[in-house]
Amino acid sequence: MKLSPKYANLKPTPMLKIFQAAAKMDNVINLGIGEPDFDTPKDIIEAGCSAAKEGFTHYPPVMGFFDLREEISSYWSKKYGLSVLPDEIMITTGGIQASYLALQVLCEEGSEILMPAICFTPYFQQADFVGAKVRAVPLDEENQFRLTPESLSRAITPKSRVLILNSPANPTGAVQTEEDLRGIAKIAEEKDLVVISDEIYEAFIFDGKHIPFSSLPGMKDRTITISGFSKTYAMTGWRIGYAFGPSDVIRAMGVISVAQSMGVNTLAQKAAVFALRNRDDFVHEMVNTYKRRTSVAAEAFDSIPSLKCQKPKGGFYLFVNIKETGMDSVTFCMEALEKVQVAMIPGVSFGQEGEGYVRIACTVDEAKLLEAAERVRRFLEETQP
Ligand SMILES: Cc1ncc(COP(=O)(O)O)c(C=O)c1O
Structure with missing residues (x-):
């Protein structure tokens, strides 16, 4: 059917490609999802x-x-x-x-x-x-x-x-x-x-x-x-x-x-x-959880050679600098997903200036966040000996 020229060439975004690829894999730690992992009370x-x-x-x-x-x-x-x-x-x-x-x-x-x-x-x-x-x-x-x-x-x-x-x-x-x-x-x-x-x-x-x-x-x-x-x-x-x-x-x-x-x-x-x-009590507890998780995960990702990660002061995301790896953010995310089953979002999805970064949502528990950091460390050791 003939679509309006504005919508005729819609292509899947890198973010969508990551989600689609992750859905077909087992044992994925998904750090891509921008929503609380808590259920509605x-x-x-x-x-x-x-x-x-x-x-x-x-x-x-x-x-x-x-x-x-x-x-x-x-x-x-x-x-x-x-x-x-x-x-x-x-x-x-x-x-x-x-x-x-x-x-x-x-x-x-x-x-x-x-x-x-x-x-x-x-x-x-x-x-x-x-x-x-x-x-x-x-x-x-x-x-x-x-x-x-x-x-x-x-x-x-x-x-x-x-x-x-x-x-x-x-x-x-x-x-x-x-x-x-x-x-x-x-x-x-x-x-x-x-x-x-x-x-x-x-x-x-x-x-x-x-x-x-x-x-x-x-x-x-x-x-x-x-x-x-x-x-x-x-x-x-x-x-x-x-x-x-x-x-x-x-x-x-x-x-x-x-x-x-x-x-x-x-x-x-x-x-x-x-x-x-x-x-209010639920909000308080959830925010404390994300404060703890973002702090623990930022330290874990920052300790990986060639990555840099600051502790955020709010929200539940980390924006990790991957520039030293020499990979662009789409390649980094696609390869990390394929090789060690960790799903992250390429920074370039959020604007050209986001190239050189990946977004991590701390919407899985602490143990999984630490395991994800270990997997990413292994991925980089193997691809960049
Ligand atoms: C910055 C920002 N604004 C707005 C929204 C939209 O949220 P919702 O439409 O679910 O209220 C989101 C969701 O991820 C967001 O991250």
């Missing part, structure tokens, strides 16, 4: 089931149930002192729909979007779908891959309209400092940028506190914050997230969503209300 599941029995089986309000928006408002208020009204919040099908809707509302053909040069892959596609041009802001391993105000100043042009921030970051594990954020806020003000701040890993901070971008002076009116339940409550399959920001932007996102999805799964919304009201 049973009582959250029960809340979803009870909602079905209570009759929440009809179309939901387009912006999401009011009680859920109230709980989200109270979460950000209690945790960060932010004032977000339910009318400034929209429930979405995962954080991923929130960013796409925001880009649709904010961009037009030819708009320029600034984003970290190494970032969550769908952002490149979403920018393309809305006809925008991506301007990559270079990151530096020396700065733990943080997006610095200096780098942003060098990348910005008079056409730049939107900046995407992501802290803690996928895939680099970077956590923006308050100083970074203040510097970026100053530039946003001077250059009249709108900021989409993806804070989906906000709960996964190992030391200190997450700083919502919209909490900085003057930023509330120019920030759309993205977050959700996938990571925080191990609810990836429920497909529920949200955005909050200036009410005119949020309202327009709601209008577009009617033609896309007409509201978000009712049972997931009711389960999310329960999660916010009752399960």
